[in-house]
Amino acid sequence: xxxxxxxxxxxxxxxxxxLVHEDHSVPIAAVNVWYRVGSANELPxxxxxxxxxxxxxxxxxxxxPEGEFDNLLESAGGINNGxxxxxxxxxxxxxxxxxxxxxxxxxxxxxxxxxxAMTQEKLDAQRSVVQNERRQSYENRPYGLAWETVLAExxxxxxxxxxxxxxxMADLEAASMEDVRRFFRTYYAPNNAILAVAGDxxxxxxxxxxxxxxxxxxxxxxxxxxxxxxxxxxxxxxxxLEDEVTLPxxxxxxxxxxxxxxxxxxxxxxxxxxxxxxxxxxxxxxxYERQTAQEVSAFQSSGQLGSSFWVVVTARPGVDLDxxxxxxxxxxxxxxxxxxxAREVERSVNGIxxxxxxxxxxxxxxxxxxxxLNFYEFYVGDPGFVQQDLARYSAITxxxxxxxxxxxxxxxxxxxxxxxxxxxxxxxxxxxxTPRRAEREAS
Amino acid sequence: MRRTHARRHPAPAALLVCGIVAAACxxxxxxxPPAPGDDVTTTDIRTTPPVAGPPPELxxxxxxxxxxxNGLEVILVEQHELPxxxxxxxVRTGAAADAPADAGRATLxxxxxxxxxxxxxxxxxxxxxxxxxxxxxxxxxxDASLVTLHVLRPRLDAALELMSDVVLHATFPDEExxxxxxxxxxxxxxxxxxxxFLASDAFNSVLYGPEHPYGISTLGTDASVRALTRxxxxxxxxxxxxxxxxxxxxxxxxxxxELLPMLERHFAEWENAEVGQPPLPSSPPPGVTAIxxxxxxxxxxxxxxxxxxxxxxxxxDYFPLLVMNTMLGGSFTSRLNMNLREDKGYTYGxxxxxxxxxxxGPFTAAAAVHTAVTDSAVIEFIREMxxxxxxxVPPAELDRAKNYIAYGLTRRxxxxxxxxxxxxxxxxxxLGTDWFDRxxxxxxxxxxxxxxxxxxxxxxxxxxxxxxxxxxxxxxxKLRALGLGDIVIRPAGNVAE
Numbered sequence: 001x002x003x004x005x006x007x008x009x010x011x012x013x014x015x016x017x018x019l020v021h022e023d024h025s026v027p028i029a030a031v032n033v034w035y036r037v038g039s040a041n042e043l044p045x046x047x048x049x050x051x052x053x054x055x056x057x058x059x060x061x062x063x064x065p066e067g068e069f070d071n072l073l074e075s076a077g078g079i080n081n082g083x084x085x086x087x088x089x090x091x092x093x094x095x096x097x098x099x100x101x102x103x104x105x106x107x108x109x110x111x112x113x114x115x116x117a118m119t120q121e122k123l124d125a126q127r128s129v130v131q132n133e134r135r136q137s138y139e140n141r142p143y144g145l146a147w148e149t150v151l152a153e154x155x156x157x158x159x160x161x162x163x164x165x166x167x168x169m170a171d172l173e174a175a176s177m178e179d180v181r182r183f184f185r186t187y188y189a190p191n192n193a194i195l196a197v198a199g200d201x202x203x204x205x206x207x208x209x210x211x212x213x214x215x216x217x218x219x220x221x222x223x224x225x226x227x228x229x230x231x232x233x234x235x236x237x238x239x240x241l242e243d244e245v246t247l248p249x250x251x252x253x254x255x256x257x258x259x260x261x262x263x264x265x266x267x268x269x270x271x272x273x274x275x276x277x278x279x280x281x282x283x284x285x286x287x288y289e290r291q292t293a294q295e296v297s298a299f300q301s302s303g304q305l306g307s308s309f310w311v312v313v314t315a316r317p318g319v320d321l322d323x324x325x326x327x328x329x330x331x332x333x334x335x336x337x338x339x340x341x342a343r344e345v346e347r348s349v350n351g352i353x354x355x356x357x358x359x360x361x362x363x364x365x366x367x368x369x370x371x372x373l374n375f376y377e378f379y380v381g382d383p384g385f386v387q388q389d390l391a392r393y394s395a396i397t398x399x400x401x402x403x404x405x406x407x408x409x410x411x412x413x414x415x416x417x418x419x420x421x422x423x424x425x426x427x428x429x430x431x432x433x434t435p436r437r438a439e440r441e442a443s
Numbered sequence: 444m445r446r447t448h449a450r451r452h453p454a455p456a457a458l459l460v461c462g463i464v465a466a467a468c469x470x471x472x473x474x475x476p477p478a479p480g481d482d483v484t485t486t487d488i489r490t491t492p493p494v495a496g497p498p499p500e501l502x503x504x505x506x507x508x509x510x511x512x513n514g515l516e517v518i519l520v521e522q523h524e525l526p527x528x529x530x531x532x533x534v535r536t537g538a539a540a541d542a543p544a545d546a547g548r549a550t551l552x553x554x555x556x557x558x559x560x561x562x563x564x565x566x567x568x569x570x571x572x573x574x575x576x577x578x579x580x581x582x583x584x585x586d587a588s589l590v591t592l593h594v595l596r597p598r599l600d601a602a603l604e605l606m607s608d609v610v611l612h613a614t615f616p617d618e619e620x621x622x623x624x625x626x627x628x629x630x631x632x633x634x635x636x637x638x639x640f641l642a643s644d645a646f647n648s649v650l651y652g653p654e655h656p657y658g659i660s661t662l663g664t665d666a667s668v669r670a671l672t673r674x675x676x677x678x679x680x681x682x683x684x685x686x687x688x689x690x691x692x693x694x695x696x697x698x699x700x701e702l703l704p705m706l707e708r709h710f711a712e713w714e715n716a717e718v719g720q721p722p723l724p725s726s727p728p729p730g731v732t733a734i735x736x737x738x739x740x741x742x743x744x745x746x747x748x749x750x751x752x753x754x755x756x757x758x759x760d761y762f763p764l765l766v767m768n769t770m771l772g773g774s775f776t777s778r779l780n781m782n783l784r785e786d787k788g789y790t791y792g793x794x795x796x797x798x799x800x801x802x803x804g805p806f807t808a809a810a811a812v813h814t815a816v817t818d819s820a821v822i823e824f825i826r827e828m829x830x831x832x833x834x835x836v837p838p839a840e841l842d843r844a845k846n847y848i849a850y851g852l853t854r855r856x857x858x859x860x861x862x863x864x865x866x867x868x869x870x871x872x873x874l875g876t877d878w879f880d881r882x883x884x885x886x887x888x889x890x891x892x893x894x895x896x897x898x899x900x901x902x903x904x905x906x907x908x909x910x911x912x913x914x915x916x917x918x919x920x921k922l923r924a925l926g927l928g929d930i931v932i933r934p935a936g937n938v939a940e
Binding site: 001025026027028051054062063064067070071072074075076077078079083084085094096097098099101102105106109124125126127128129130131132133135136137139140141142165166200212213216244245246247277278279284287288291294314316317343346347350351352353354357358360361362363364 | 447448488489490491492493495496497498499500501502524525526527565566569570573574575576577578593594595622625626629630632633635636637638739741742743744774775776781784785786788789790791811812813842843844846847849850851852853854856857858859860
């Protein structure tokens, strides 16, 4: 299948990279900015800062009074959002095409003039909002602390993927105005950003508007590179969390190839073969046939500095997670030994292909065409990579999968986290009385 | 999948009144032209927000209709941009037709459609669909049951064969029913671990009581799910799943000439029959205002729900309510979000919405707030809900809300799935073929007086129920001190009082 998002690209003198895609099917324009900064750039003691900073970007800038960023966009019929992960921070506005200049002006004003309008009060207010986000999405949610628990076991404290993007309560509390100023000056410069505009616009129109609003913003200093040590697990690392849950849940997580590195696409397909859909191996065995699990999922969490491969099994009430771990290990071993069938591979790739086409239906928002141009520019330096990206999947053979399962899963150590109902540590995988634990302690 | 943190609070779909039915229409009035370029200096360009030109003409879907020989209505919107097709088969009977003792029937029935047919097992259906890279979903809402199919155009015919098989020939095998029943019971247990479900379930139960379907989740209760039989599911399926009680919306890369023969071939055997819709439930009388607490010891936050029984989808006040709620809690800049999130920092997000169904669904204002400020947050909810009744809204705020709704319309018709789901809602609720054409004008016509009138009519302080799932020990004394009504401690889950 032929897929493409035709684009034009240019770079301003201050280093801002600009990508434009025309799509006149619906009178909408999408503006999307990626900054090359994420939680991996944070300093120890300031975890969660990149995301807290993202919140501050909506609180007004040199010529935009507090609250007006949203007021102006809503008045124009636009929506906006932003997000932060370990590698990057993105911001977008989707507006009726007549308001594209407004969206660009708002982005330019905060890229050039955020600090002129920053106050301690804004920092304190958004700190409070983010702390409530942490409470809502993690602390007050079943299994909510699993993510950060796994990361802390998977990566050493010297690796920037050791902590979650949301950060810790204490570090959020410690964030200061000096941190805000330093972070902005280090990372929020045009030479550290990519701007994509997609939709009912023309290349000439976008070039003129971008030059008008962004050209005066000064280039920033070179951005310091991230220092990340090589990582590997020498033993299975087991952890148990007791939580306010009724259904025990097992997480098994391995290191895997970085975003777009050889093997990354294979891991996506392996995830599907293991746990996507009723006929996937783990779903069929645990949820459909034995009915000892309520749900299973598997996914490759890809990142610039390395990825992790997750298998998550939620057991039925009272089920011992040892049984779940055994099943996962057996299915992984079987895939490593026998490989997947041609039909399993084709089934997975067909589903992925549908997803690629779907992603081209929207110009704006998370995952829309503007976001996708920036995504490819950021990770592979080629905004038009979509066809080659799909080709990564189409080319996969059953042998490739078997080899990747063996290299990254079957022959490797994992983080094994059990989240069990409070007072029932015996349900955890490898709980005290089992031989597995004794072996580990002896090694 | 990489864990990211978005700035917005993702509002649950059930609370979004403006997302339920979206449509587009004629072009809105043009604002004043932009200031002439020759007296704009460089400094002005940087310091003054650019004035938008005239809004673009809306490009609206242009549906065409047809009817199959068996009476199934077909609505098609052609969209040839990409080789995909979305289909949405809507059966005009949903969970509201489940008696409280049978609660969960419509959703369990939908769950079982693709778990076995006269010629295919559950695993065969799944394997064939996945091989086609197609997505088939079955579900039931309060007002309808649906089967959706999303597939690339070259694989449509093969996928339609599977879609029609599950719609026409489902067999509800005993072992699959028992598996799905056990899964559903575990889902109900899982939901009781989640404060947000505890709060919403208790809130609906307080408003509607145990005798009304809306007082119970569409998923049912432990007792009702245990009691449902294969015979009852089959009876329901044979009665309501009929072409005359259904319609099919299609959006994507296909013409009616290509579509109709395919549909006739796959759906020809589907026999029509008189259905006899059960009557709509009537709302119970409002109770006495009280604060209901669902205890969640040591919870980091309190999940707050404030509201009352709202209005049905056919309300003549649809547009004034849409504008009023957009200002109260239906947009990022709404009063509840600005107050509780941006000003006070109590929460990651506060919102409100009228869940409009065939009969009057709930009006809910909601937020998850830090435990220590629970009582203060309740005060702010009440303050904002009273203020929009007591004071006329200022013109700038009203204009912003109207623009946000009117100009935002185009966006809701971007994907084939958006188009199919919006047209399906318009058809289900009999909104009329000119609904989309008149939408913007009707938003524009809403005045500050209208907003105040509907706020007073539909937000009645004497009917407000307050439900909080949180740490009782930490929050009860201060809530009692508010003097808003009795404190009632409720058990978790959908249980009769």
